[in-house]
Amino acid sequence: MVDFDVCVVGSGAGGGPVALTLAEAGFSVLVLEKGPWLTENDFYKDEIACCRRDTYSRNLREEFHVVEKPNKENEWIATPTYEGGRDFWNGNMVGGSSNLMSGFFHRLKPKDFRLLSEFGPIDGANVADWPIGYDELEPYYAKVEREVGISGRVINHPNLEPRSTNDYPYPPTAEHPVAEWFDDLCQQKGLHSIPVARAILSRPANGRSGCQYSGYCGSYGCSSGAKGSSRAALLNRAIASGNCEIRPNCHVYHLESDTSGRVVSANFYDVNGDAQTVRADLFVVACQAVETSRLLLLSRGPRHPNGLANNHNQVGKNLIFSGGGAGTGTFLYDSLDPQKAAQLKTRGPFVNRALQDWYYIDNDEMGKTKGGTIEFLFRHPNPTGRAIQQKWESDRLLWGHPLKNKLHRYFTSAGYLRFETFADWLPNENCNVTLDTALRDKWNAPVARIKVGKHPHDLKVSRYLARKGYRMLTDLGADKVSWGVSSNPPGNLMAGGCRFGSDPKKSVLDQNCRAHDVENLYVTDGSFMPTGGSVPHTWTIYANAFRVAEKMLVELGGEKAGLSGRTS
Amino acid sequence: MPPPINRLDRRKFLVRGGAAVAAVTALAGLPFALREEMTKETSFVFFSPQQHRTVSAVQEHLFPKGPDSPGATDIGAAKYLEWAITVPETDPDVRNTIVNGISRLQDATIERFGTEFAQLEFMQKEQLLRYLADETRWGRVWLSMVLTHIFEALLSDPAYGGNSDQVGWRWLEHQPGFPRPPTDKIYGKL
Numbered sequence: 180m181v182d183f184d185v186c187v188v189g190s191g192a193g194g195g196p197v198a199l200t201l202a203e204a205g206f207s208v209l210v211l212e213k214g215p216w217l218t219e220n221d222f223y224k225d226e227i228a229c230c231r232r233d234t235y236s237r238n239l240r241e242e243f244h245v246v247e248k249p250n251k252e253n254e255w256i257a258t259p260t261y262e263g264g265r266d267f268w269n270g271n272m273v274g275g276s277s278n279l280m281s282g283f284f285h286r287l288k289p290k291d292f293r294l295l296s297e298f299g300p301i302d303g304a305n306v307a308d309w310p311i312g313y314d315e316l317e318p319y320y321a322k323v324e325r326e327v328g329i330s331g332r333v334i335n336h337p338n339l340e341p342r343s344t345n346d347y348p349y350p351p352t353a354e355h356p357v358a359e360w361f362d363d364l365c366q367q368k369g370l371h372s373i374p375v376a377r378a379i380l381s382r383p384a385n386g387r388s389g390c391q392y393s394g395y396c397g398s399y400g401c402s403s404g405a406k407g408s409s410r411a412a413l414l415n416r417a418i419a420s421g422n423c424e425i426r427p428n429c430h431v432y433h434l435e436s437d438t439s440g441r442v443v444s445a446n447f448y449d450v451n452g453d454a455q456t457v458r459a460d461l462f463v464v465a466c467q468a469v470e471t472s473r474l475l476l477l478s479r480g481p482r483h484p485n486g487l488a489n490n491h492n493q494v495g496k497n498l499i500f501s502g503g504g505a506g507t508g509t510f511l512y513d514s515l516d517p518q519k520a521a522q523l524k525t526r527g528p529f530v531n532r533a534l535q536d537w538y539y540i541d542n543d544e545m546g547k548t549k550g551g552t553i554e555f556l557f558r559h560p561n562p563t564g565r566a567i568q569q570k571w572e573s574d575r576l577l578w579g580h581p582l583k584n585k586l587h588r589y590f591t592s593a594g595y596l597r598f599e600t601f602a603d604w605l606p607n608e609n610c611n612v613t614l615d616t617a618l619r620d621k622w623n624a625p626v627a628r629i630k631v632g633k634h635p636h637d638l639k640v641s642r643y644l645a646r647k648g649y650r651m652l653t654d655l656g657a658d659k660v661s662w663g664v665s666s667n668p669p670g671n672l673m674a675g676g677c678r679f680g681s682d683p684k685k686s687v688l689d690q691n692c693r694a695h696d697v698e699n700l701y702v703t704d705g706s707f708m709p710t711g712g713s714v715p716h717t718w719t720i721y722a723n724a725f726r727v728a729e730k731m732l733v734e735l736g737g738e739k740a741g742l743s744g745r746t747s
Numbered sequence: 748m749p750p751p752i753n754r755l756d757r758r759k760f761l762v763r764g765g766a767a768v769a770a771v772t773a774l775a776g777l778p779f780a781l782r783e784e785m786t787k788e789t790s791f792v793f794f795s796p797q798q799h800r801t802v803s804a805v806q807e808h809l810f811p812k813g814p815d816s817p818g819a820t821d822i823g824a825a826k827y828l829e830w831a832i833t834v835p836e837t838d839p840d841v842r843n844t845i846v847n848g849i850s851r852l853q854d855a856t857i858e859r860f861g862t863e864f865a866q867l868e869f870m871q872k873e874q875l876l877r878y879l880a881d882e883t884r885w886g887r888v889w890l891s892m893v894l895t896h897i898f899e900a901l902l903s904d905p906a907y908g909g910n911s912d913q914v915g916w917r918w919l920e921h922q923p924g925f926p927r928p929p930t931d932k933i934y935g936k937l
Contacts, residue, residue, distance in 0.1 A: 224925060225904055225928040227934050228928065228934040395924035399924075403926075563899050563903065566898040575880075576894065583816055587919065739895075
């Protein structure tokens with residue numbers, strides 16, 4: 180006897196498509212989510228709640244990670260995140276971090292699925308081809324455009340990926356006047372200005388409002404429902420099917436397996452901290468890469484002595500992030516003609532421009548290699564975070580009228596355009612998730628230890644791209660551009676750890692994202708990705724989760740009787 | 748790339764300012780049951796009158812009123828700071844660092860000048876704070892933290908008690924986002 184047909188652990192971009200597809204097909208689905216259930220009525224443009232306190236993450240004294248990275252002497256130093264200054268929680272709530280994303284949506288390109296074959300091995304990197312090709316995922320990229328709601332405009336450019344539809348189902352979100360500056364410059368330089376698609380509705384649809392252009396998007400929950408979070412776009416509809424139940428504030432700490440190796444139940448602490456158990460036929464883990472690997476490693480069983488799906492010690496390996504750099508251009512209003520200065524001060528619409536002219540590189544300086552994407556956007560409008568940066572003058576605290584003058588000048592005399600680069604974070608032996616042997620969370624379970632080694636090749640590519648970004652901002656008229664590349668991982672762009680592949684000795688999941696050695700366990704968040712492409716991962720995670728959900732549907736024998744005509 | 752999240756927490760200060768060892772003081776344990784009263788604009792429940800005088804004088808020195816710009820008093824910085832360190836979700840280390848810093852400054856002022864900080868002349872205040880910021884680890888961490896809370900008071904939504912009449916936003920020509928939070932949906936009440 181089971182309580183539900185399917186139990187999904189985690190409700191973000193990996194969990195939502197599965198819950199929707201299976202619930203609409205008539206299967207009973209339970210979604211267990213560690214965080215609270217917040218809705219549009221709880222999201223305000225409140226920098227304190229959003230970004231300066233831990234409203235959407237865990238209390239780091241109670242739940243944290245240990246991050247291991249090299250210091251300047253190349254010694255590996257492990258630091259718990261309650262001491263380290265950055266954390267790896269990205270939005271613990273129903274809908275997960277998709278509530279807080281900026282929603283810059285790009286597909287991977289066909290060559291991203293076969294990086295090893297196309298570009299060859301790289302010393303010290305564990306590059307692998309995907310077991311599926313772009314063609315297999317394309318219909319699901321298209322499905323995400325409709326189901327999640329993607330607004331954009333397709334233009335032809337040399338690196339445009341093949342599409343089954345001509346254009347996006349929703350017209351582009353409103354564009355900032357600066358986008359035209361950018362287009363003009365690209366035309367002069369012979370570059371291809373790409374309008375960036377956004378997972379934001381440009382007009383009302385499916386019971387959701389269109390974007391209200393408040394100017395605060397990334398890091399914030401969406402008050403209008405326009406942002407295509409897993410919650411707003413998918414889970415609300417899953418619930419409406421009558422077959423899906425979401426239990427917030429439920430922390431799954433162990434998946435129990437029987438002597439045959441199958442998962443039989445999920446053990447979790449409910450909102451009161453009481454231990455509960457739920458039984459299901461199929462289990463889906465989608466807790467975001469780090470916590471997915473951790474849950475599997477914690478879930479030992481009679482046939483899984485090293486953790487669930489870990490009989491070849493692959494769980495947690497090949498963790499990846501998105502490699503990159505960033506820069507900010509200062510555009511002094513006094514240096515611009517008044518009309519341009521007024522344009523620059525416009526608030527609300529998006530710049531929505533990117534360059535992929537260097538997605539593949541083949542030249543004397545770099546050789547033949549994968550490059551990446553350069554995204555152009557305004558500096559985040561959060562004022563407090565920006566003000567705080569003004570309090571240091573070199574290494575000295577500034578205060579009094581000198582501080583106030585600096586602050587006033589910073590806020591009122593210039594606009595700030597940014598670029599951010601996205602390149603592969605090559606999988607390598609020094610980037611992985613294990614269980615920490617010393618530190619435990621408030622539930623007395625070992626916390627995840629995240630080793631974040633970066634391959635030097637990625638820094639080289641990032642630097643190459645960042646120099647291009649620097650040149651663009653300079654040519655757009657910036658008075659000053661500060662830029663850099665970093666070997667620190669962006670915690671909100673994580674993937675891998677349970678890579679999919681055809682060889683059980685080198686991968687955790689099969690090509691349908693089912694565990695090689697657990698017949699009723701699927702992983703549908705970004706953990707499956709052997710390589711991450713040179714774009715944000717979210718569109719690909721959504722698309723793959725829809726793909727896997729259809730495979731699960733086949734496994735379950737198709738739609739449940741009496742539901743003909745119901746499709747997702 | 749990660750959006751610019753600059754969470755206020757002790758970790759950042761530790762990274763920047765070195766380790767601040769904060770002993771737990773009796774004050775840090777004062778009852779939070781009085782929190783509702785603390786939200787009233789007029790009364791200070793957590794800070795003693797002397798602490799309030801000291802912290803207000805420090806804030807006004809760090810962020811003085813100008814001919815066309817608000818000072819710490821105008822933006823309600825002391826009231827905001829009190830809210831920030833007493834909301835139950837606050838990191839106890841932040842609370843302790845703030846409270847201990849006030850005590851240490853009070854002690855240092857009495858020792859040097861025989862009077863409390865608020866009574867000092869401008870140059871006396873400047874020299875003392877500059878010494879603490881440049882020559883002591885705790886002073887550097889504490890003043891940095893006080894400044895951060897001034898910025899929060901200046902630029903957070905008025906629902907938090909600072910940025911009175913949006914004076915901070917108006918001064919810096921900042922356009923807030925909408926919808927803005929009602930007072931019953933701010934941090935600590937979500």
